[in-house]
Amino acid sequence: MKPPALEALGLRRKFTHPSGDVEVLRGLELRVAAGELVTVSGRSGSGKSALLALLSGFDSPDDGSILLDGVPIAGAPPWHTCAVLPQALGLATELTVAENVALPLRLRSDIPRLSRSAIQARVTELLDELSIGELADRYPLEVSFGQQQRVALARAVSGRPKVLLTDEPTAHLDAASTPAVLGLLRRCAEEGAAVIVATHDDLVHKIADRRVRLLGGVLT
Numbered sequence: 001m002k003p004p005a006l007e008a009l010g011l012r013r014k015f016t017h018p019s020g021d022v023e024v025l026r027g028l029e030l031r032v033a034a035g036e037l038v039t040v041s042g043r044s045g046s047g048k049s050a051l052l053a054l055l056s057g058f059d060s061p062d063d064g065s066i067l068l069d070g071v072p073i074a075g076a077p078p079w080h081t082c083a084v085l086p087q088a089l090g091l092a093t094e095l096t097v098a099e100n101v102a103l104p105l106r107l108r109s110d111i112p113r114l115s116r117s118a119i120q121a122r123v124t125e126l127l128d129e130l131s132i133g134e135l136a137d138r139y140p141l142e143v144s145f146g147q148q149q150r151v152a153l154a155r156a157v158s159g160r161p162k163v164l165l166t167d168e169p170t171a172h173l174d175a176a177s178t179p180a181v182l183g184l185l186r187r188c189a190e191e192g193a194a195v196i197v198a199t200h201d202d203l204v205h206k207i208a209d210r211r212v213r214l215l216g217g218v219l220t
């Protein structure tokens, strides 16, 4: 049987503070199949972002393992395998909106180099879908935070990653901008990605195949 696209087995993560240790994840288990969209809820501070940092290989667990297609990850996997929309966005401020979205396509090493026009077409398609096409040549700090969030989502999905990890992708959006983001997340799953969305937003939970809740360091 095919292994899940993404597996987290017995994840433990403890942070040390002067005021005492905080054990955020306590043996967490999660399996997400290719083509499945799973939302993770949980109160602020419950460890959703900490979990995504581990799943993306940006952080390392104290115990447990993370497998992609059955193979344990060692460090952060390439972006075309696992792409992230971090809560803090992490856009390159010295690159334009279009250049940020093009970056994963330019840096792909697993396929022959894409033509300039193919990259341009993919970037335009995504920016237009998210209603930010007219911002292509601006720099991230010249657009609103909600617009930056959509740029970071377009960047995460541009290279069609096998695993897509998004942290509160609708947190700064108005009601008019949310449906396009939900549609894009859903389409990524339909096209075969394993999609994980940390969110407080009921509208996102409604489009999920499965909803899990982070409570006491484990998923319920």
Ligand SMILES: Nc1ncnc2c1ncn2[C@@H]1O[C@H](COP(=O)(O)OP(=O)(O)OP(=O)(O)O)[C@@H](O)[C@H]1O
Residues within 6 Å of the ligand: 015, 016, 022, 024, 042, 043, 044, 045, 046, 047, 048, 049, 050, 051, 087
């Ligand atoms: N790098 C770190 N060093 C120390 N403590 C951390 C670190 N990252 C997270 N924490 C702590 O771990 C806990 C979980 O934080 P996390 O950011 O994962 O919560 P969250 O569920 O994403 O919350 P929110 O909904 O507000 O985004 C918090 O108590 C936080 O203070």
Ligand SMILES: [Mg+2]
Residues within 6 Å of the ligand: 048, 049, 050, 087, 167
């Ligand atoms: Mg968070």
